[in-house]
Amino acid sequence: MNMNVVRSIQPVVNSISSRLFSTSTCLQEIRKMARMRVVDNSSLGKAARVSGQPARVIHVYTKNGVATLGDKVLVAVKGQKKKAFIVGVKQKQKAKIPRFDTNNIVLIEDNGAPIGNKITVPLPSLLRKKEGDITKVMPLANRFV
Amino acid sequence: MPKRLSLKPEEVEKYRKSKLIDHPDVPVAEKTQRETVPADYRFVFPEFLPDPEYDRRDRVRERLERDDMYRRRMVIEIPEFYVGSIMAVTIADEQTPSKESRFVGICIDRGGIGLRAFFILRNVVDGLGVEIMYEMYDPTVLSIETLLLEKRLDNHLYYLRDAPPEYSTFSFDTEAIPIPKGTAIPVNPLKVKLNPRPWLERWERQDLKGIQELNLPQKFYDRAEIHAEKPWQKHDLMKQYRSNINADDTEQVMKEVHQRKKAIDRENTRRRKEAIFKNKK
Amino acid sequence: MKTICFLFSPVTHQIRGKKVHTALKVTTQALATTKDKSLTKENQEFLDNVVNDLYANQPEYRSPLADGPWKRNVYTKRTLRTGVLAIKLGNLPQWSKDGKKITTTLLQVIVDNHVIRYYSPEVFKTQAGWLPRWSDKYGSVVVGALSTDPRKYNEQYNEQFLEAGVPPKRKLTRFLVTQDAAIQPGTPLNAMHFRPGDFVDCSAKTIHHGFQGAVKRWGFKGLPKTHGTTKKHRSVGGIGGKTIVSVWKGKKMPGVMGGKWRTLKGLKILRINTKYNVLYVKGQNIPGETHTFVRINDTVLPLRRKTENPPPMPTWYPEDESEQLAEEYFDEDLFQFTNESLDLKTGTK
Numbered sequence: 001m002n003m004n005v006v007r008s009i010q011p012v013v014n015s016i017s018s019r020l021f022s023t024s025t026c027l028q029e030i031r032k033m034a035r036m037r038v039v040d041n042s043s044l045g046k047a048a049r050v051s052g053q054p055a056r057v058i059h060v061y062t063k064n065g066v067a068t069l070g071d072k073v074l075v076a077v078k079g080q081k082k083k084a085f086i087v088g089v090k091q092k093q094k095a096k097i098p099r100f101d102t103n104n105i106v107l108i109e110d111n112g113a114p115i116g117n118k119i120t121v122p123l124p125s126l127l128r129k130k131e132g133d134i135t136k137v138m139p140l141a142n143r144f145v
Numbered sequence: 146m147p148k149r150l151s152l153k154p155e156e157v158e159k160y161r162k163s164k165l166i167d168h169p170d171v172p173v174a175e176k177t178q179r180e181t182v183p184a185d186y187r188f189v190f191p192e193f194l195p196d197p198e199y200d201r202r203d204r205v206r207e208r209l210e211r212d213d214m215y216r217r218r219m220v221i222e223i224p225e226f227y228v229g230s231i232m233a234v235t236i237a238d239e240q241t242p243s244k245e246s247r248f249v250g251i252c253i254d255r256g257g258i259g260l261r262a263f264f265i266l267r268n269v270v271d272g273l274g275v276e277i278m279y280e281m282y283d284p285t286v287l288s289i290e291t292l293l294l295e296k297r298l299d300n301h302l303y304y305l306r307d308a309p310p311e312y313s314t315f316s317f318d319t320e321a322i323p324i325p326k327g328t329a330i331p332v333n334p335l336k337v338k339l340n341p342r343p344w345l346e347r348w349e350r351q352d353l354k355g356i357q358e359l360n361l362p363q364k365f366y367d368r369a370e371i372h373a374e375k376p377w378q379k380h381d382l383m384k385q386y387r388s389n390i391n392a393d394d395t396e397q398v399m400k401e402v403h404q405r406k407k408a409i410d411r412e413n414t415r416r417r418k419e420a421i422f423k424n425k426k
Numbered sequence: 427m428k429t430i431c432f433l434f435s436p437v438t439h440q441i442r443g444k445k446v447h448t449a450l451k452v453t454t455q456a457l458a459t460t461k462d463k464s465l466t467k468e469n470q471e472f473l474d475n476v477v478n479d480l481y482a483n484q485p486e487y488r489s490p491l492a493d494g495p496w497k498r499n500v501y502t503k504r505t506l507r508t509g510v511l512a513i514k515l516g517n518l519p520q521w522s523k524d525g526k527k528i529t530t531t532l533l534q535v536i537v538d539n540h541v542i543r544y545y546s547p548e549v550f551k552t553q554a555g556w557l558p559r560w561s562d563k564y565g566s567v568v569v570g571a572l573s574t575d576p577r578k579y580n581e582q583y584n585e586q587f588l589e590a591g592v593p594p595k596r597k598l599t600r601f602l603v604t605q606d607a608a609i610q611p612g613t614p615l616n617a618m619h620f621r622p623g624d625f626v627d628c629s630a631k632t633i634h635h636g637f638q639g640a641v642k643r644w645g646f647k648g649l650p651k652t653h654g655t656t657k658k659h660r661s662v663g664g665i666g667g668k669t670i671v672s673v674w675k676g677k678k679m680p681g682v683m684g685g686k687w688r689t690l691k692g693l694k695i696l697r698i699n700t701k702y703n704v705l706y707v708k709g710q711n712i713p714g715e716t717h718t719f720v721r722i723n724d725t726v727l728p729l730r731r732k733t734e735n736p737p738p739m740p741t742w743y744p745e746d747e748s749e750q751l752a753e754e755y756f757d758e759d760l761f762q763f764t765n766e767s768l769d770l771k772t773g774t775k
Contacts, residue, residue, distance in 0.1 A: 088273070095263065095283065095527070096236055101274030101306060121273040128240035144241065145248060145275050147636035148685060151717040157513065160536070164478045165573035165593045168537045169701055201716050205702050206515040206532050213518075216763035237525065237770040244771045260519050284761045284768045285525040 028090040030067040030103055032057055036075060039087065039104040040116030040140065048077050055084070055105065069097070070130045075105065082107045082115070085134050087123050098124045098145050106137050114140055154202055161205075171208045174401035186399040189225050191255075192262035192281065193402050194390045210259040211398075215405050217282045222413045223289055228252050229297030229333055231315055232266055234277075237285040245287065248277055249317045253302040257281075267302070269310040292321045296332045298355035307344045308337045477575055481593050489591035489612045495743075499606035501736030506564065508740065509601045509723025510535045510615045511571040514630065517710045520696060521761040525768050528760075529710040530696055533628070533720055535703040539615040540592045542568040544608055555600075564602040567609055570595030599721055609740040617703040618742040620695050620722070622757040625730035626705075627691045630713040630720040634685035644678040688713045692727045698755045 030036075035054040038045025048055050058081070059074035060067045067073050067086050075084050088104035100121075107115045112133030118140055125144040127134060161168050187194060193214070195207050217223075226232055230252050238246040250266030253276070257263045262281040267274065279286060305313045312335075324331070338357045339348065349359050350369040359365075378384065390398075465473070499505075515532035522528055545553065547562040573593040576584045584594050590611040603609070620626060640646040640662045648660045662680070665673050690712055697706035705722070712720060725731060738746060756762055 093278070095278050095280045096285070097277070099276045099278075104273075120271060122270045122275060125238055125240045125246060143271060145246070145270060145277070147634040150631045150634050150685060151715050151719075152513065154717065157717055160572050160574075160596075163573065164474075165481070165575070166536075166538045171702075201516060203515045203716060205534060205704065206518065209532070209699060209702070209704065210518055213763045220764070221767055237768055239770050244769060280519075280527075282763075283525075283527070284521050284763075284765075285770065287767050287769065 028092075028103075030057060030071075030073070030086060030089065030091075031060065031065055034067075034103065036073075036084070036086075036105045037102045038077065038084075038107060039119055039121045040106045040114060041118045041120065042107050042116035044077050044080065044082065044115065045107055051078070053078070055082075055107075069093075069124060070127050070134055072133075073105065075107070077107070083110060084108060085137055087119070087127060087137070088121065097126055098122075106140070108133065108137070112136055116140065118142070154200065158204065171204045174397060174404055180403070182396065182399045182403045186402060187395055188227075190399070190402050192257060192259060193398055194258070194395060195398065196258050197388055197390055199387075207259070211401070213260060214282060215409065217284075218409045219412050221286070221288060222416070223281055224291045225294065226252055226255075226264070226289075226291045227294070227296045227330065228255060228299070228301060229295055230291050231293040231319060232264075233288075233290045233292055233319075234266065234279050235287045236279070236283075237287055247317070248275075249292065249315055249319055250275075250277070251302065251305070251313055251315060253305060267305055267313050269314040272310065274306065274310065274313065290321060292319050294324055294330060296330055298332070298334065298336075299353055302355070303346070304337060304339060304348050304353060304356055307339050307346075307348065309340060312337050473577070477577070480576075481591070490589065490610060491591075491612050496608060496610045498739055501733070501739045502606065503731070503733050504604060505607050505739070506602060506604045507607045507619075507724055507737065508541065508567040508569060508603050508609055508615070509599075509721055510539050510617075510619055511569055511597055511599050512536065512705065512720045512722055514712060514714060514716060514718045514720050515704065516716050518706070520706065521768075522759050523761050523768065524759075525770055528696065528708060530706040530708055531710060531712045533705045533707055533712070533722060535615070535617045535619070535705065535722070536571045537614075537616065537703055538573045538592075538595070539569060539571045540590055540595070541609050541611050541613045541615065542570045542587060542590045542592070542595065542598065543611050544568075544603075546608070547605060560602070563604065565605055565608060567601050567603050568598055569601060569615065570598045572596035597719060599719075601721075601723055603740075607740045613741060615741055617698050617700060617705055618751075619738070620698070620705060620724075621737060622695050622698055622755050622760075624695050624732065624737060625692050625725040625727065626695060626707065626722050627689055627725050628693055628707065628712050628720050628722050629687055629689035630718050632684045632686055632688050632713040633715050635683035637681065638683040639680045640678060643680060643683045646678070692725045692730050694757070696757045696760045699753065700751050700755070701753050 034057045036057060038048055038055055045055070055075040055077040057067070057073045058076050061072040061074070068091070069086060069089055071086050073084055073086060075082055084105040084107045086103070087106050088098075088100040088102065090100060090103050093099045104121060106119060109115060114137050119137075119142065122143040122145045123138075123141045128138060128144070160166060162170065183189075193211060195202050231249070232252055233247060233249045235245055235247045237244060248266060248268070250268035253265050253267045255262070255264040257280075260282045263278055264281065265276055265278045267276045269275070279289075281289070335355065336357045337355055339359065342361075347365075347369070348356060349361055349365050350372050352373075501507075512533040512535045515534050517529055517531050520528050520530050545566045545568075547565045550556055550564065550566045551562060553566075570587070570590075570592070572595055574596045576594050579594050587594050592612060635642070639660050641648050641660045646662060649655050649658045649663060651659055662678075665677055665679070690709060693712075694708040695705055696708055698704070699706075707722075714720070724737065744751075761768065
């Protein structure tokens with residue numbers, strides 16, 4: 001977005017964000033209704049990004065309902081239900097594990113094959129030792145940190 | 146009232162020094178006549194200072210911990226760095242084909258006491274902000290380099306998360322720029338222009354010097370004033386005493402660091418020469 | 427022979443509804459005699475020197491070790507060796523050889539750990555604190571630590587240390603031992619009683635929080651903050667009723683939190699420093715705060731006891747070591763800071 005446009009809508013943004021409750025994120029856990037950024041080049045992900053309605057987690061395939069790096073989630077993107085792998089998180093991580101500025105996902109089909117054919121952002125190299133369907137996502141990445 | 150079930154630190158020391166007990170005493174740094182310890186050592190080696198919490202301190206544990214730290218510093222060179230310096234870290238990584246991974250970034254925070262010392266590097270890679278925390282004494286860290294040694298105006302740079310990416314974008318091919326020996330560490334007076342709200346934290350409530358004017362409505366500053374440190378709190382001597390290591394203890398530790406540093410420096414230069422010799426071959 | 431069994435009496439306390447019998451574990455006898463303030467400084471110093479020389483030169487404080495050692499037996503599956511008294515020094519991170527961070531707790535076996543007395547099973551059976559379930563399997567060993575000035579204690583207390591020929595100890599504790607691990611009074615115990623790779627049980631008193639409410643003590647939610655709740659926000663709420671008009675035993679309620687003996691079992695010793703007698707024990711949750719007394723003994727967990735590579739029996743003696751004692755001993759899986767960095771290129775687990 002152009003910086004001039006940002007400045008012109010600044011009062012609007014301020015009025016929206018000055019609610020009675022805190023709008024700042026603190027824990028940054030990925031649970032149901034968490035908004036995620038699709039980082040592959042699938043048309044579905046692109047459409048979600050352009051429309052400003054990000055993919056939302058509607059189910060987490062873990063026992064405790066909290067997802068972290070490498071976990072599988074079910075997301076709602078543009079009115080469709082899609083499965084996805086989490087490939088980057090905002091939450092504080094242990095030493096040597098990268099923490100990203102956004103919560104990133106890669107969309108997959110029900111059979112585990114990724115929908116897109118390229119990932120535009122770096123992935124944590126920790127994911128390489130994971131087993132299962134996520135190994136099909138790894139070749140799409142062009143960079144690991 | 147809860148009962149204290151443990152011995153007080155000074156009581157333990159009393160028993161350790163008793164004539165009835167044949168206990169080896171923890172050696173303290175020898176007195177150096179000519180050399181004086183540089184005054185900035187507590188900022189260069191902050192992790193050597195003990196825990197400010199008095200009840201958690203123990204002389205024997207601190208001694209064993211520092212010994213491990215000196216041993217590790219004999220094996221790899223841990224250079225001088227500050228918040229704001231640009232650094233490169235190489236770690237052993239089982240997952241990569243080369244079994245190594247290198248990351249370059251700006252140090253946005255450092256902390257931790259003793260073997261727990263850590264620092265956080267931030268960079269923007271392919272348009273995405275990445276932060277990695279490294280432990281300084283972790284044996285899987287293969288090398289730590291300071292590419293650009295400088296300080297910034299604040300003690301932490303977490304606000305770069307809410308700043309445009311160009312403030313924290315650094316090329317992985319950045320060449321190291323050594324600063325001449327004996328010169329003071331340059332302070333980068335850069336003031337960061339933050340993105341418009343919403344932010345991750347309320348930066349206006351923190352006393353930050355490295356950010357530009359935020360241009361917020363007056364009510365934000367009014368609230369910030371309410372939450373700010375009260376003017377008399379900076380004169381609270383007990384608060385200062387509890388949160389800092391006193392001058393005597395600092396001097397004692399830094400004297401020891403100064404003495405050990407000579408051997409560590411010698412070892413580092415030897416290793417550097419060896420590496421150059423190997424490269425020529 | 428004067429007995430010191432009066433120091434030990436069985437203690438019962440309630441834990442979550444069941445009654446548990448535990449023997450009193452560490453005890454202090456602080457019977458300070460009044461200090462004579464009229465002594466001059468010179469006289470005071472003279473007395474200090476007398477106290478220090480007492481245990482070195484006086485014949486009545488002769489160590490029983492001079493009479494020759496007791497018979498040393500072979501370690502078996504059923505053997506229970508004596509333990510040692512240590513103080514907790516705090517936590518330190520260490521790294522394993524596959525690059526993983528391990529939090530360890532440092533326990534210093536205070537150098538003047540001495541065996542004060544050994545009771546054979548027959549004698550032990552007649553003493554207070556004996557439990558019928560022990561049958562005649564176990565004798566007991568009294569171990570003391572922290573040598574102190576005998577002027578701080580009364581005569582009765584000081585005389586108990588005559589048999590062992592050691593200065594009076596500030597802390598005493600008792601360990602059950604089998605008869606084959608009988609140990610001579612006056613024997614010093616140190617960190618070499620254990621070896622790296624051994625598994626131990628550590629018991630200590632947990633941090634004493636005083637009288638606490640149910641929210642802090644048991645993690646209750648409390649009552650609502652609004653909707654008409656007054657003065658009851660951190661209350662327990664209902665405690666039963668309706669059909670059975672009584673409160674169930676073991677109901678979680680406010681009360682004294684902490685300050686109880688707790689044992690962590692099966693902790694691995696990763697590193698031993700022989701100079702300062704420090705054990706690096708795996709785990710960060712050994713009860714108590716820094717400088718708490720910790721009882722360390724061989725683990726009771728059967729799968730972690732080593733019978734093929736038995737520990738020194740009944741304890742380690744300096745004459746066992748043919749070579750000079752190294753300053754530090756490491757577990758084979760632990761990274762040593764003098765080694766090169768871990769490149770993880772070859773065979774990691």
